[in-house]
Amino acid sequence: MRNLDITTLRSFVAVAESGGVTRAAGFLHLTQSAVSMQLKRLEELLGLDLFDRSGRTIALTASGEQLLVYARRMVALNDEVITRLTDQAYEGEITLGVPHDIVYPAIPRVLKQFHAAFPRVKVQLDSSYTRRLKSEFAKGACDIILTTETGIDAGGEQLCTKPLCWVGAPGGSAWRQRPLKLAFGRQCTFRPRVIEMLDAAGILWDVVVETESDRTIEATVSADLAVHTMIEGTEPPHLDRIEHGGALPDLPAHSINLYGAGGATGEVHDALVGFLRRAFQVNDGVALRAVSGA
Structure with missing residues (x-):
């Protein structure tokens, strides 16, 4: 059974929404190499190309667009659970x-x-x-x-x-x-x-x-x-x-x-x-x- 990691999905969402690894890394307080590695592992786990890297900027593939819908929901649900259970x-x-x-x-x-x-x-x-x-x-x-x-x-x-x-x-x-x-x-x-x-x-x-x-x-x-x-x-x-x-x-x-x-x-x-x-x-x-x- 394969399991998606919330930290990796959060990086994926950040890259998709910011339009690049550099800006996403700054937002996440991670190095560019760490973010790039997480994206690579995510693609390997799913066996899919999530980004089109042929142009000067990173763009989502059709599979990437589909994953983004689920990733946003999963990250939001994770954050809601943490907030509800721990927020004083x-x-x-x-x-x-x-x-x-x-x-x-x-x-x-x-x-x-x-x-x-x-x-x-x-x-x-x-x-x-x-x-x-x-x-x-x-x-x-x-x-x-x-x-x-x-x-x-x-x-x-x-x-x-x-x-x-x-x-x-x-x-x-x-x-x-x-x-x-x-x-x-x-x-x-x-x-x-x-x-x-x-x-x-x-x-x-x-x-x-x-x-x-x-x-x-x-x-x-x-x-x-x-x-x-x-x-x-x-x-x-x-x-x-x-x-x-x-x-x-x-x-x-x-x-x-x-x-x-x-x-x-x-x-x-x-x-x-x-x-x-x-x-x-x-x-x-x-x-x-x-x-x-x-």
């Missing part, structure tokens, strides 16, 4: 706040992508409910937060808008029972609107689980002891979207909003914002909408 500027910690119910499936993917790009930066994930996350962000305890809201506050950015849906146990019948048994978090922002719509539809209801634990809610619902509401597309695999055929009221849409994208925040912060945008936009088709003002 990319060390530190960033706090990301995300509501419990939208952590999956997007956030694990975002964290994986971010770690690959900035392995020395720690992301502290704060999973809570929207009201608390907005309070923490206002105090400066979170650098970036996502929220689930019917509206949006100044300084926020709407990533996507999705409807709420009823969820229950796979093949369950709890949604047919009256009074309708509900499981909700104590601080759930969906709860007041859902209850208002049930009242408007004349459907009796009873909150049988009121807790701070999403796991408790999921366990109760998956046991077919109650139903719950979630943003469409965020329901876990052990719960099903209820196809109620009009027996339950249709629920309003909610926005997934981002706070903390503005200002001169730096490359690391901006990269995490970019990953979050793409994660929540990928299947939505809703244009980003920045909201400004007091």
Whole structure:
């Protein structure tokens, strides 16, 4: 197996871009003979003539032009790896706040992508409910937060808008029972609107689980002891979207909003914002909408 050497490729790129060995040697802080030897070894390794030396100046052959495209990419990738893994500027910690119910499936993917790009930066994930996350962000305890809201506050950015849906146990019948048994978090922002719509539809209801634990809610619902509401597309695999055929009221849409994208925040912060945008936009088709003002 033959392996290309990055140092040799760097010399090849320098000669091709500067138009001669002398200028390239000065740029690389090497002697002309050292650069010429590297080029010779590269041609011998590939068994190709990379330069046309018939004229007064060095020109690339067709093979040389083709190699130059790859060489630039390989040198750039090498430099990016070294920078990301060793540059002290990319060390530190960033706090990301995300509501419990939208952590999956997007956030694990975002964290994986971010770690690959900035392995020395720690992301502290704060999973809570929207009201608390907005309070923490206002105090400066979170650098970036996502929220689930019917509206949006100044300084926020709407990533996507999705409807709420009823969820229950796979093949369950709890949604047919009256009074309708509900499981909700104590601080759930969906709860007041859902209850208002049930009242408007004349459907009796009873909150049988009121807790701070999403796991408790999921366990109760998956046991077919109650139903719950979630943003469409965020329901876990052990719960099903209820196809109620009009027996339950249709629920309003909610926005997934981002706070903390503005200002001169730096490359690391901006990269995490970019990953979050793409994660929540990928299947939505809703244009980003920045909201400004007091």
